[in-house]
Amino acid sequence: MIGLIRYGFATMLHSQRYLAPVLWFTGVLGVFSSGDSGPLAPVYALGAALLFVCSTWFTIVLLGVEDPAHRAITIVAAGRPRRLLLASIAVAMLSSLVLGGFALVFPLLVARHPVAGLDLVVGLEAQLTCASVGIAIGLLCSRLVIRRQGFALVTALGLVIVALLAPGMVPVNVLIHRMSEGSTSAALVAPVSGLLAIAVVILAACATATQFVAARRD
Amino acid sequence: MLRLTEVSKRYGRGSWVLRDVDLDIPDGEVLAITGANGSGKSTLLRILVGVARPTRGTVSGRPEVIGFVPDRFSPHERLSAMAYLTHMGRIRGLSTGTAATRAGELVDRLALVGGRTAPLRTLSKGNAQKVALAQALLVAPRLLVLDEPWSGLDTSAHGVLSEIIRDVADAGGAVVFTEHHESIIAAQASRTYAVDGAEKAASPDQPDQPARRRQAATVVLTEPAAGNRPQHTDWSALEGVDEVVEHDSAVTILVAPGSCDALLRTALRRGWSVDSVRRAGEPSEVR
Numbered sequence: 441m442i443g444l445i446r447y448g449f450a451t452m453l454h455s456q457r458y459l460a461p462v463l464w465f466t467g468v469l470g471v472f473s474s475g476d477s478g479p480l481a482p483v484y485a486l487g488a489a490l491l492f493v494c495s496t497w498f499t500i501v502l503l504g505v506e507d508p509a510h511r512a513i514t515i516v517a518a519g520r521p522r523r524l525l526l527a528s529i530a531v532a533m534l535s536s537l538v539l540g541g542f543a544l545v546f547p548l549l550v551a552r553h554p555v556a557g558l559d560l561v562v563g564l565e566a567q568l569t570c571a572s573v574g575i576a577i578g579l580l581c582s583r584l585v586i587r588r589q590g591f592a593l594v595t596a597l598g599l600v601i602v603a604l605l606a607p608g609m610v611p612v613n614v615l616i617h618r619m620s621e622g623s624t625s626a627a628l629v630a631p632v633s634g635l636l637a638i639a640v641v642i643l644a645a646c647a648t649a650t651q652f653v654a655a656r657r658d
Numbered sequence: 659m660l661r662l663t664e665v666s667k668r669y670g671r672g673s674w675v676l677r678d679v680d681l682d683i684p685d686g687e688v689l690a691i692t693g694a695n696g697s698g699k700s701t702l703l704r705i706l707v708g709v710a711r712p713t714r715g716t717v718s719g720r721p722e723v724i725g726f727v728p729d730r731f732s733p734h735e736r737l738s739a740m741a742y743l744t745h746m747g748r749i750r751g752l753s754t755g756t757a758a759t760r761a762g763e764l765v766d767r768l769a770l771v772g773g774r775t776a777p778l779r780t781l782s783k784g785n786a787q788k789v790a791l792a793q794a795l796l797v798a799p800r801l802l803v804l805d806e807p808w809s810g811l812d813t814s815a816h817g818v819l820s821e822i823i824r825d826v827a828d829a830g831g832a833v834v835f836t837e838h839h840e841s842i843i844a845a846q847a848s849r850t851y852a853v854d855g856a857e858k859a860a861s862p863d864q865p866d867q868p869a870r871r872r873q874a875a876t877v878v879l880t881e882p883a884a885g886n887r888p889q890h891t892d893w894s895a896l897e898g899v900d901e902v903v904e905h906d907s908a909v910t911i912l913v914a915p916g917s918c919d920a921l922l923r924t925a926l927r928r929g930w931s932v933d934s935v936r937r938a939g940e941p942s943e944v945r
Contacts, residue, residue: 443748450745454736509728510735512709513793516726517749521709657669658710 444518444527445534448502452531455505461497465490465539473547480553481628484563485619487543489604492570492612495536496600499578500592502532512658521658525584525651529643532575540567558625565632566615572639573603573612576646584654611635611642659684660706660801660832665715667701675701679715681851685800688823688833690843693853699836700729700805702853706834707803721801721831723750725794729805729836731786733778739765739789740774746793757796764792768818783810795822802826804835808842813894813902820846820905841876841910842903874900874912878933879925881907888929896921908933 452458468490473483506514515521544563547553579585581596603612615635619628660683667676676698683689693699704710705717707726735742740761747757765774768788773781778789787810794802807819823833823846837843843850881888893902893909898917903910909930913921915937922932 443745443751447745447749450737450741451735456736507733509730510733512704512707512728513726513731513746513790514749515709516707516724517746517793519722655711658704 441523441527441530444514444524445530447514448527448531449534451505452502452535457501457505458498458535461494461501462539464497465494466542469543469546473550477551477553479622479624480547480555480559481562481619481623481625483547483553484544484559484566485616487540487547487563488566488570488619489612489616491536491540491543491567492574492604493600494539495532495571495574496578496581496596498535499528499532499575500582500596503528503579503582503584504589508658521655522651525579525647525654529575529579529647532578533571536567536571536575540564540571543567556625558629562619562625562628562632565629565636566619569611569615569632569636569639572636572643574600576639576643577603579646579650582650584657585650587657611638660719660721661717662705662712663716663718665702665705665712665717667698667705667710667713676705676712676853679853683801683832683834685830685832686827688827688846688848689835690847690850691834691836691853692838692843692850693836697853699853703803703805703834703836706801721799723797723799723801725799725802725826727787727790727794727802727804727807729809731790732783733786735779736777738775739770739778739781739785739792742778742789743792743796747796750797752796760796761792764795768792768815784812784815787811788815791819791822798829798831799826800831802831802833804833806836806838808837808839808901808903813892813904816902817904820903839901839903839912841878841901841912845903845905845910875915875918876934876936877911877913877918877921877925878935879909879911879930880933882929882931886929888931891924891928891930893921896924 469487472486511524515524518524544560544567548555577596577599581592581599583592586592586595603609604616606613608614615632618631662679662681665676665679666674668674679702691699691702701710705712707724708720709726737745740758743761743765744754744757747760748754752760768791770785770788773785773789778786781789787807791807802823808816811819826833835846893899893911896917897920898914899921900912900914911921918935922935925932
């Protein structure tokens with residue numbers, strides 16, 4: 441598994457296609473999080489929303505880097521197709537964690553925010569929630585499921601907009617909404633943990649669905 | 659033994675690509691799979707190695723270590739050949755050191771000239787094919803599946819590939835490959851399976867498939883039983899030569915019919931003995 445994850449990172453880094461989503465993420469985060477010295481939760485909500493879009497984008501790119509013949513070789517080397525998909529999810533999650541960590545620390549460096557340990561816990565949970573749902577949508581819109589790139593892009597855009605902006609949409613929209621309301625972190629821990637659990641279930645379901653479709657497509 | 663039972667495949671609601679394939683592949687066998695373009699050979703290979711799953715039917719007895727060389731290996735990657743092979747070795751469970759050593763050995767054996775550190779995507783077709791072969795052999799496979807492996811390889815690599823196939827089979831592994839050229843099939847395979855027809859044993863005096871007529875003539879040259887060794891010749895440099903396969907003491911050459919006489923003259927002059935000549939589409943050999 442570690443070999444597969446290393447290979448996933450190597451192909452991604454060499455392809456340089458991670459650059460666009462990463463630059464977009466850091467750029468937007470930099471513009472919007474400087475100069476604000478209010479409570480941290482709304483700042484972290486913005487970071488989580490950005491990470492949501494970014495992890496969808498990153499996952500689609502990651503699964504599209506290898507062409508089908510190449511992927512077939514990797515699957516045979518790995519022994520099972522499922523292992524390769526799990527490794528890809530791990531690569532996407534680890535990359536999202538790096539960006540998420542940046543989104544947690546950066547606001548503290550550029551502005552004076554009142555910080556408590558719970559703020560960071562809520563922030564991390566929010567990042568994980570958004571990354572999970574982002575990766576889930578990325579999987580469904582990857583080449584493994586939707587072969588035509590145009591369709592994949594439109595579908596991904598639609599799903600991201602719905603998940604982010606449709607009022608009351610669990611978990612991303614609700615999460616962003618709750619965190620921007622001005623509640624204290626102590627009041628947010630429980631509901632955000634619940635949303636994280638939902639996000640993990642969504643990711644598991646989408647991964648299973650992707651594996652199911654991909655196995656029949658091949 | 660690898661066994662396919664009534665394997666059928668179609669994509670979505672499309673037409674059937676494969677229908678009711680029953681195939682037993684015992685250990686140590688070298689099986690050639692033939693069939694016209696689009697007859698489902700590649701799909702059958704992908705099912706054999708477990709990348710594709712059959713719509714119906716079952717595959718049993720698939721060994722743990724499988725080497726797979728797909729027909730097109732044109733990676734867009736910036737990874738170098740050595741880095742790629744080392745990664746593949748690690749994915750197969752080797753340590754980084756072992757993987758790199760093994761990759762180096764294979765790259766040397768296949769004579770990947772100048773391609774070790776070059777990004778994969780800059781490699782020529784032949785060199786990319788060598789990398790594809792090397793990755794399949796990082797751990798000695800119990801099943802080696804090759805999709806038209808001779809295309810794009812140079813003559814010296816042909817010999818190495820024949821050696822590799824023999825090695826895997828001698829070690830008790832099964833080898834399955836697809837190929838269009840009968841001369842190669844006759845030289846390598848212990849059995850032939852036609853995807854869109856019935857299974858039968860490979861025998862040189864039977865035309866393989868009436869539907870598949872080559873334009874070229876097949877010339878088999880051998881070293882004379884007594885007398886001097888024939889002069890070494892670069893056959894592929896001669897006019898009209900389509901393909902050259904060198905075996906132990908014989909050479910099989912596919913040559914355009916118009917250049918056949920000139921080739922035979924050259925061969926006889928250089929001390930080779932003509933074993934057989936077969937014109938395109940001709941059912942039996944002329945000795």
